[in-house]
Amino acid sequence: MTDFQAFAVEQYLSETEHGVHYNFSESGVHPMSYAELFELANVDRDALFATLVDYPQVNGNQLLRERIAALYQRAHADNVLVTVGATEANTLVAATLLEPGDNVIRFSPTYEQLAGNAHNLGYEVRSVDMHSTQDWAIDAPGLAAAVDDRTRIIHIVNPNNPTGQVLSADDRELIVAAARGVGAWIVADEVYSGTERNTDEPTASFWGGYERVIAINSMSKAYGLPGLRLGWLLAPESLIPALWRRHEYASITATMMSMQLASAALEPSARDAITARARGLIRRGFETLQKELSYHKGVFSVVPPQASAMSFVKFDLPVDSDTFSARLLTEEDVLVIPGSRFGVEEHFRFSSALPEEHLRAGLQRMNELTGRILKSA
Structure with a gap:
């Protein structure tokens, strides 16, 4: 054990x-x-309050998944699984992707949710430093040394928690090259995209830059709606059923109210x-x-x-x-x-x-x- x-x-x-x-x-x-959300998102209160307090569509209602998919290039609703926060998404990824003998690469410092799940499931977690003296850049030799043919996941939080740094183009290329070299998955926690200080352009997603990417996000950080407890993962359509089956064990579904309000908040003008x-x-x-x-x-x-x-x-x-x-x-x-x-x-x-x-x-x-x-x- x-x-x-x-x-x-x-x-x-x-x-x-x-x-x-x-x-x-x-x-x-x-x-x-809630009052501020209703105003900014122009929520139809009568329609919302007429909604039955019932189980919603387990993988996320169609409108919500379409609005999430629209945030990414070349994505569609069938790439999206709605989860109870980004934390459930990370938990599902660890439970779905990892097999005996696999290892996971994490960068330090970082938010440990996925790495901790992997460790507690019995998998090896390898740490690669990010250097404060170099604006928290990735230790390239350290990454090269850590990755091998048993590396299943390279996990990155971008923008980073706790440093708030965005990966440079060079560091992104390092990660993609390392993953491609051994066929690993890049699991990109992107919950801080949209919170940039010096530009209104959101941080680019890893989605679309490499065929084995799972992008994770939520309504908690950039949207100021942590109490909705609503997140999602974006993955190749062929992988969604395996993640969905584990979602049914973990939580079954997010709530009807959370899905309705998240749909309103993700309408483009809102x-x-x-x-x-x-x-x-x-x-x-x-x-x-x-x-x-x-x-x-x-x-x-x-x-x-x-x-x-x-x-x-x-x-x-x-x-x-x-x-x-x-x-x-x-x-x-x-x-x-x-x-x-x-x-x-x-x-x-x-x-x-x-x-x-x-x-x-x-x-x-x-x-x-x-x-x-x-x-x-």
Whole structure:
């Protein structure tokens, strides 16, 4: 039996996030209210409220799958399986693709959901570094050394969680070449596409660039709708039935209400309005974060994220990331995720795509704790 590996990031959130006042631990933009969603997506309330609270189409209703497919080049509804968040999609992929003797490649730091599933199913997980001193670029020799003829999945989160970096063209080519060389699948978690800071052009999907790609996304991050718990995977049509059969065991289906609201949110004009809201929060929030991080000179630094609501902040203090995060929580009612939960010390993950007044107040509290630590050193 393989020793069970807890999902370090989600365990930390489960144990700490409820009741905290200044929660900067989440990785998506500030969630919308139902009222805001109904307004931005022009939801027909009468039609919605007349809908029976019944089981929906198990693989996702036709309109929703068509709107999801329209986000990708040369995709159609039969390439789409609607899931309960991107987390279920990752779980289904691990259960469907992996066979005895296979290994999985992950990049560090990253969100561990798929890699953790693979480990807990008894498969080997190999880690390839991404270098902070090179804007979190992939260690090319490390990737070449890790991949072999038993590599079944190369898993990438792009834009990255926790760093917010978008893969360079060179790094994308490295991944595709490595996968093609051994016939591996690229499983691309693309939940932060649409959250770019410096452009309104969404990060390109891996879909369409290589024949063995599964693209995963959800309504949680770029759309500010995590409570819908609705995600999807896009895969070659021939693979969908095997994933669907496992979906019936895992959850049977997402909810009728989630599918209806996701369909409304992904209507093109509604989607434009919702992603514009997200980008506004992301861009303003990062400016505020940068300003407050400069309060104590030389203590904090960050490779500016190209996308996402979060930053992976490096700090120079005489405490480790667990201690700094614990003191923030107990002394200042501020929650961040320590870098240790991503296997990287002297960092913490911080989400800044939040209402301005709340963000500033929490950052001031972080600076107050930092001052006390510096004074006692």
